[in-house]
Amino acid sequence: MISKIMKDVLNELPSSDFDRLVGVETHVEPMKTMISLESDEVKIVGIWGQAGIGKTTIARALYQEVSCNFQLKFYMENLEGAYNRTTRDPNRLQKHLENEIYSGVLDHRGMKILDLQEVQFRLKHQRVLLILDDVSSMELQALGDLIQGFRFGSKVIVTNENLNTLRDNGIKQIYIVSFPSTEEAQQIFSYSAFGQSSPPRGYLKHVVEVAKLVSPFPLGLKVLGSALRGKSKEEWRMTPAKLKTYLSENDVEKVIRYVYDGLSEKHKYLFCSLRGSKHWGKNDVMFSLAGREWDVEEGIQTLANLALISISSEGGKAVASEGNIAAVPFLMTFNRRSILMRAHRSHGASSLTPRRRVNDLVVESNNAEDVAQTMDAEDLED
Secondary structure (H helix, E strand, C coil), X not given: CCCXXXXXXXXXXXXXXXXXXXXXXXXXXXXXXXXXXXXXXCEEEEEECCCCCCHHHHHHHHHHHHHHHCCEEEEEECHHHXXXXXXXXXXXXXXXXXXXXXXXXXXXCCCCCCCHHHHHHHHCCCCEEEEEEXXXXXXXXXXXXXXXXXXXXXXXXXXXXXXXXXXXXXCCEXXXXXXXXXXXXXXXXXXXXXXXXXXXXXXXXXXXXXXXXXXXXXXXXXXHHHHHCCCCHHHHHHHHHHHCCCCCCCHHHHHXXXXXXXXXXXXXXXXXXXXXXXXXXXXXXXXXXXXXXXXXXXXXXXXXHCCCCECCEECCEECCCCCEECCCHHHHHHHHHHHHHHHHHHHCCCCCCCHHHHHHHHHHCCCHHHHHCCCCCHHHCC
């Protein structure tokens, strides 16, 4: 949703940070074995784990490490952004998704593929790596024929937090993501908070105490660590008590709410404007919010620094100015709820833009400004 930022938070980190992903190799190596990298056998493998555990991080690291072994490759995330979520006709959905994925595999993003049969014929004779990050059961069903058409050692990786979604769609080989150890959790947290694998002198006690509140979820560790970067020891000491005031069964959501509430109104507005179901280019976002009297680019960078959005990559290379932004699945859900809550507070019960209408915009719109215009932005002009 902006061009340089929302691809991982969650789900994650920019490609430039792969060299310091704690424990990622313990997941990537067994994944390489599961997909039989050196064989000519077509493999379809699932990655399963709870929200915030790092499925996307693992998938991205795997893609970065093995994609050079394939003639054609494509990493597809937030798949619902490839079509209108109101689309329920199976045939229309299939055509939309096939066109999006074939365009991506052939490196022709944004171009419509007119002859799918010709493309399928070409792909049967080339080695393809396709990663589908966070797809629904309906989407997997729509892509069934496409995936079955792959040949010559092609590999398909599918991530999902619902084990039944993978199993019900015939994916038998599934990698189950385990939680990081206590030591790894502290390293993840330290990297986010201090930029190094261990805390500086005088902070170890605080790191152990604070990290314990969100362990063992990597996403929560990254977001909270990023929020505490550069903060005083007094703020570190106050954090545990503040977090405990957030009532939630999910520790990751508790952390994200805590960090979100600490944002300025401008940054909250920007975050809510970034509808997480579609990729955005940075220039698109800048143009969409050009009327705001504040630095949108700075706002994007602030959200990225807090791990609420992240820099994407194209073709395995980090993109400096023309990349895509995409929300991590877990943050997408939180983002939608935040939009609803903000609209409710801004307009009240008698608003001309009722909750139902805002929800429709969140579900249907492919434009951040469509959603943003439903909310009162007068308080953002200061």
